[in-house]
Amino acid sequence: MKDRSLKSQVRITIVLIVVSSLLATMATYAAGVVLFNFLQYKRIYPANYYESRLPDIEEYIRTQGAALLEPVARESLERVIPLEGMDYQVLDGAGERLYGSVSEPFVRQRGEWIQRLNTTFPARGKYVRAVPIVGEQGSLPGAVLLAYELKVTPADGSGRFWIAVLFVALVAAPFVYFVLAILIFTKRFAGRVNRPLQMLMEAANQIKRKNLDFELNYRADNELGRLCAAFSEMKDELKRSLFAQWKMEEERRSMIEALAHDLKTPLSLILGYTEALIYDAEAAHTGKQARYLRIIKENAETSSTLVRQMLYISDLENSGSSLNPVPVLIGSFIRQKLSHYDLQANQQRIRIETEIHGESETPVRFDAEMVERILDNVITNSLEHTPPGGRIRISVHVQPDRVSYEICNTGQCFSKKDLENLFHRFYRGEEARSGKGGHAGLGLYIVQQLTAKLGGTVKAYNSESGEACIAFHHAITSD
Structure with a gap:
């Protein structure tokens, strides 16, 4: 069954539902017949019970004859007729009702009763037997009409319960068994289908968690089996591809790290000898030589900064440098950090505004060195892109579990491309925002x-007032 196609499994399931419900219904009907025969005449009368009583009643009517026309004969007649399931009327020779259990006539036309004698005919939803009353010398002074139904009836009070049980069982059995068969066989079918689907969902979650070391242990020669096999092949191919990419990335990182290390020493030497030449009071330099030396020094410093950033990134990505949380007063921490930029801001005629919200003088714990480096990169970037006369706005919010920072400047807004790529490695920004400095695009990364x-x-965004903003937050470490 497991190896059959889904279409075949659906068809077999439907057949099993129909056949099992039919067999169960037939078994219930057979049990009902057995129960009915067991209860017959004890708790339940069969459909022909009252009809089977007619010969005894007719014999009594023949023996009584015209005496039944007298009202005093009613009591003795009703002891013979089972009134719980049979009605009767006694008619005279003119067809008029003398007495009986019902008043509504069973024959409408005058003289019709004579034509109906010794016959059984339908009337008012029942079967009516016309029994003649034979008088002296064969006269016909009247008749007795006996009305009954052909249906199962209770023999006593408990008989009604058993009739109801049999009726409900016979009517409900096909529906109940059909529903039960649907529940049972569809559950089995769903179990066969859900098992590989659950395995596929778990496999997808494993891939989402970047775990490719698992196996799909499902084998079947059907659509689900082939789907699991294809998924497993895809996983293996993805694993090979990611391993190749990881290996290339590791090689690239190793190469960059080695290159940065190799460049660090010669750049330090170049910078050291350049400074020695610039500040050597005994060396006589022409204006051109002095300008060339300054250019060499500036570019050596830029290259040295780039090398340090590359080494720092390599350290972040490889070693996963651990945190070193210390108690920090946010107010003092921010004021001290901004004091480092007062001179540069004044030289560029840039106003720095600060807002601190929350408990700024209550110690909170976090890695102050890392936060300082973040602020250095963001503020330096803001100073670089804020025009003279502009403003940098720094807002700090101290919350119970985090500290949030928002640094906005009145320089050029971020473009759509900037917002999509700003935190990527080596992204230098749109031309309008990258004309100064000569940075390598590693600061925001x-x-x-x-x-x-x-x-x-x-995150980076543009404020409604047209400012370019960088907002970040970090967690507060518990003691």
């Missing part, structure tokens, strides 16, 4: 990496 290590997030 470092900000993102550090923020993630501190248990927070960072």
